[in-house]
Amino acid sequence: MTKVEPVPAARKIQVVVVGGGAAGLELATRLGAHFGRRHFDIILVERNRTHIWKPLLHEVAAGSLDANLDEVGYRSHGFAWGYRFFYGTLDGIDRDTRQVLIAPILDEDGSEIMGRHSIRYDYLVLAVGSVSNDFGTKGVAQNCIFLDSRLQADRFRSKLLDHCLRVSRTLQNDPDAEAQVRVDIVGGGARNDLLNRLTGELTGFEIVVGSPESSTMGNFAIQLASLAGDYTPSTGVNYAAVVNWAGELIANSSPISVLSGSSGL
Ligand SMILES: Cc1cc2nc3c(=O)[nH]c(=O)nc-3n(C[C@H](O)[C@H](O)[C@H](O)COP(=O)(O)OP(=O)(O)OC[C@H]3O[C@@H](n4cnc5c(N)ncnc54)[C@H](O)[C@@H]3O)c2cc1C
Numbered sequence: 228m229t230k231v232e233p234v235p236a237a238r239k240i241q242v243v244v245v246g247g248g249a250a251g252l253e254l255a256t257r258l259g260a261h262f263g264r265r266h267f268d269i270i271l272v273e274r275n276r277t278h279i280w281k282p283l284l285h286e287v288a289a290g291s292l293d294a295n296l297d298e299v300g301y302r303s304h305g306f307a308w309g310y311r312f313f314y315g316t317l318d319g320i321d322r323d324t325r326q327v328l329i330a331p332i333l334d335e336d337g338s339e340i341m342g343r344h345s346i347r348y349d350y351l352v353l354a355v356g357s358v359s360n361d362f363g364t365k366g367v368a369q370n371c372i373f374l375d376s377r378l379q380a381d382r383f384r385s386k387l388l389d390h391c392l393r394v395s396r397t398l399q400n401d402p403d404a405e406a407q408v409r410v411d412i413v414g415g416g417a418r419n420d421l422l423n424r425l426t427g428e429l430t431g432f433e434i435v436v437g438s439p440e441s442s443t444m445g446n447f448a449i450q451l452a453s454l455a456g457d458y459t460p461s462t463g464v465n466y467a468a469v470v471n472w473a474g475e476l477i478a479n480s481s482p483i484s485v486l487s488g489s490s491g492l
Contacts, residue, residue, distance in 0.1 A: 239268040243327055243348040244310075245317045247273035247301055249280065251354030259309030269310035270346060272327065273301055276314055279377050287380035289425035290388070294377055313346060317355070327351065363474035367413055374422075391430060408432045447473075 242262075244255045255271040262269065277298040279287070286292035301312040319328035326345040334340050358375045361367040372383045390408050397406040410426055412434065427434045 237266070239264075239266055240349045241268045241270065241347055242350045242352070243270045243272060243346055244352045244354060245272045245327060246354035246356055247271050247275070247278050247312075248354060248356045250356075251352070252278055252299070252301075252304075254352060254354065255305070255310045256308045259305065263309050270313055270348075271301060271305060271310050272313045272315055272317060272329065272346065274314075274316040275377070276301060277377075278304075281375075284374045284377065284380040285422035286425065287377060288374060288383040288387075289422060289429055290384050291425050291429060294380070298377070315341075315344075317353075318343075320351070321345070325349070325351075361413070363470055364413060365474075371413055387426075387430070409435060411435045 242258055244251045244258070247255065251271065251273070255269055258267070258269045277300050279294050279298040283292055283294075283297060287294045301314075305312040313329070315329035315332055317327055318330040320326075321328060324345075324347075326347050328343065328345050331339050331343050332341040359373045361371075372386070373379055374383070387408070387410070394406040394408050397404050408430060410430075410432065412423060423434045426432070
């Protein structure tokens with residue numbers, strides 16, 4: 228009987244998208260839907276298992292949105308739209324061998340589930356987004372909760388609720404006690420006003436707000452800093468100098484206003 232040699236399957240073209248945020252998720256979905264799995268392998272690498280649209284983080288933080296109801300699970304979404312989801316954190320790229328390097332995956336107790344590994348790519352898209360810039364504003368890095376991820380939004384909500392409980396208990400025991408809940412918000416971005424209002428309305432507490440101008444100045448300064456690059460010999464201005472200057476300007480010039488909450492505890 229003649230032996231039939233197996234025909235090697237043609238190697239699929241592998242497109243790797245790292246980061247399943249607003250850009251990466253949309254791209255992987257469209258690529259998966261358009262090219263499918265026959266000749267292409269569309270792979271989304273993301274360090275979270277679910278996606279929630281970042282502009283909703285204010286509502287998650289204030290407690291007016293249950294993130295579990297609004298999030299998208301990458302694995303089932305990928306199955307429906309023709310891409311494969313790889314859970315993990317990118318920690319390097321080997322451009323010579325065209326591979327992305329994925330950090331070891333640990334369980335919640337810190338035990339390793341999977342060691343450092345790599346994924347081959349023919350085309351690579353990095354869509355890892357960005358995080359908030361505090362422009363060097365004093366005390367922000369040490370004392371503030373940033374709103375860049377669901378984890379941080381959840382943490383803010385838990386801390387707020389815990390503190391409400393603490394104040395409530397104190398006032399029950401001593402109605403004249405000085406206890407109060409005060410939320411200070413740094414940054415005047417597009418959704419800041421919403422977070423302030425929601426937090427004030429839901430808790431009935433006083434919300435202290437820095438001026439929106441600080442955000443405008445921050446944005447302006449960062450554009451200027453990127454124009455300056457590392458160093459501009461003619462002006463002597465560099466990135467760090469512009470960012471420091473902006474931090475000082477914002478700290479010294481922004482008036483603070485207070486929104487009063489409508490109800491008590
Ligand atoms: C609180 C808040 C409110 C906002 N409100 C608005 C608004 O009202 N209107 C508006 O237009 N824009 C708003 N934005 C901005 C908007 O969310 C961003 O412009 C947009 O999300 C950027 O999309 P992106 O895909 O580039 O990055 P992201 O959406 O940040 O996605 C990046 C993804 O990459 C993943 N990632 C990062 N590093 C790694 C790694 N090493 N390995 C694997 N995965 C990684 C992250 O987990 C994340 O899922 C807001 C942003 C925030 C934080």
